[in-house]
Ligand code: UD1
């Protein structure tokens with residue numbers, strides 16, 4: 001996920017080289033979150049200028065880029081502000097112009113780094129383009145930088161010497177969506193704005209002097225103050241910003257700018273006076289103290305420098321200048337705290353990176369209520385039961401005319417295809433093949449121009465899947481990607497597709513990518529069937545079912561203690577495990593078995609319950625552990641019958657079943673060795689999203705109990721880029 005780092009020194013002398021190193025090192029400590037590009041903004045050589053350095057790839061590539069440009073590292077600053085970012089692409093591919101900092105204009109008058117998504121960026125962009133602004137990136141963030149400049153200039157033209165935080169308030173009034181953002185401007189040298197909504201941000205404070213108090217007052221606008229703000233919505237929309245593109249661009253010095261532009265001289269009104277309420281940052285005699293501020297989206301990058309941190313709340317605007325930290329809010333809210341306390345972090349670095357979790361895999365399992373929500377965010381209209389997949393819009397009518405859909409993937413991604421194949425066929429009436437990428441190539445599967453090939457991949461870099469994609473492209477089929485990594489090879493090479501937006505997956509065993517791929521594929525199937533009135537009710541049921549999934553996943557995660565106990569007792573010291581599933585749950589059985597073998601090194605096998613009597617039943621005895629998916633769908637009676645075949649041979653299956661299911665409750669009364677894991681009920685084609693969670697947890701605990709390094713199982717790599 002994207003990462004934010006900012007550094008502000010005041011009366012603590014630093015060379016430019018030292019500042020660059022601090023920013024780059026701060027980014028290095030955010031690396032574990034996953035990212036695809038980086039960038040920093042610092043003061044340039046000219047007075048009041050800002051230099052931006054950006055690079056695709058790792059932090060080391062940014063270091064290299066800075067070395068190549070070779071700025072003078074010896075310039076010293078008593079006070080300075082710098083901002084830095086690691087980007088995980090969402091809007092626009094990882095390329096240089098899409099890296100953050102994003103800028104307002106070629107002179108970097110305002111530079112922005114941003115985590116989150118501005119949902120109304122298209123409208124804002126149109127508005128700003130009409131006003132003469134030229135956009136250079138595909139990001140949603142660029143419109144924030146341009147808004148800063150536009151609103152600044154509008155106010156200056158009106159003679160309002162607007163303060164940085166007041167300007168920020170105006171900008172935020174125009175933004176919809178989520179953000180954690182930092183802004184640095186040539187108009188406000190040495191200052192930083194940090195603000196958030198739905199995206200974390202904290203500020204570390206380091207000073208040799210003891211802070212007078214361990215909190216910062218929240219400041220509100222003076223109700224009697226004269227309103228100087230000019231919201232965008234009140235402006236004349238056709239107002240063209242000619243000076244933006246002209247050679248006599250406004251100078252960066254505010255005073256000079258006013259004079260040169262022949263504007264009304266700056267008049268400080270009460271609104272803009274800085275009356276310090278920042279009690280924490282003054283010395284005994286009231287003079288400012290030498291101090292450093294470290295701003296970040298993640299305590300991991302701050303803890304090396306200081307353990308004293310202040311967490312911003314949604315809608316806080318932190319304004320750092322002259323060694324002080326001010327927190328502003330637009331209005332007072334009853335019952336809300338009037339201070340933000342400066343806390344002491346007790347955590348160590350490793351703990352912070354994984355949160356309260358031992359391993360990334362466990363963290364990612366627990367992220368699923370959020371990651372599944374992110375896959376659906378902005379794409380499902382729960383009121384009108386509609387799906388909007390921006391990436392497929394132009395192609396959907398062509399896909400509807402396909403003779404055949406072929407889903408191609410490897411490993412866990414292949415299982416998400418198997419899990420959703422039936423719903424594709426049901427809703428679209430198009431025949432669907434599901435293929436393992438390597439087998440698809442080995443067979444030299446015949447492909448025709450009216451085939452649509454869907455490639456599913458978390459990394460978007462898996463070699464087998466990529467080769468199969470090239471094979472399909474060569475034969476003229478329309479290609480669709482279902483990919484997590486924006487800008488990855490598969491995402492770029494496909495004609496269209498859907499990014500699953502699960503966020504980076506670090507643990508080698510794929511968990512949250514599976515549930516997000518599953519949801520993206522179900523949304524795709526629903527969209528495909530949208531032209532069929534006869535399927536209206538089914539689509540409604542699925543969309544309403546999807547709405548509840550994040551909450552239901554939260555519920556299943558509560559099974560962890562029981563699963564852990566099973567792994568310590570019934571399943572410990574076992575050599576082998578069978579998983580039985582049928583219909584929608586066959587994919588769950590295969591995926592559960594893959595998880596268990598890949599991280600716990602225990603042999604496990606997913607078996608189609610209907611195939612038991614054709615051979616596998618010979619394995620069943622009193623000892624062999626068996627897990628059966630016994631949740632309700634139209635195949636339920638058949639599943640019950642398969643499980644009875646197991647118990648008749650003295651097997652003791654563990655049943656994953658719906659909460660309070662009477663069949664299993666009754667069977668438990670008859671057989672006291674029958675163990676059930678009860679999960680919430682959802683629509684049949686979505687039940688696999690819920691049922692897989694206990695298996696993810698089980699594989700985790702089986703491995704963890706065996707002392708295996710869950711995040712790095714032997715012989716496996718996260719991204720398999722070789723054939
Ligand atoms: C866009 C944003 C997304 C945001 C959503 C709603 C981007 C990259 N995505 O998503 O963060 O949540 O608006 O505001 O800006 N594509 C492929 N192959 C693939 C995957 C995608 O060609 O494997 C293409 C798509 O056809 C599309 C583009 O990449 O042209 C972006 O795809 P996606 O992120 O899924 O689009 P939106 O849903 O519009």
Ligand code: F6R
Nearest residue numbers: 411412413457458459462509510
């Ligand atoms: C299993 C796992 C692998 C991947 C497979 C495909 O937990 O992670 O089976 O699913 O290597 O990788 P992607 O989805 O990146 O193409």
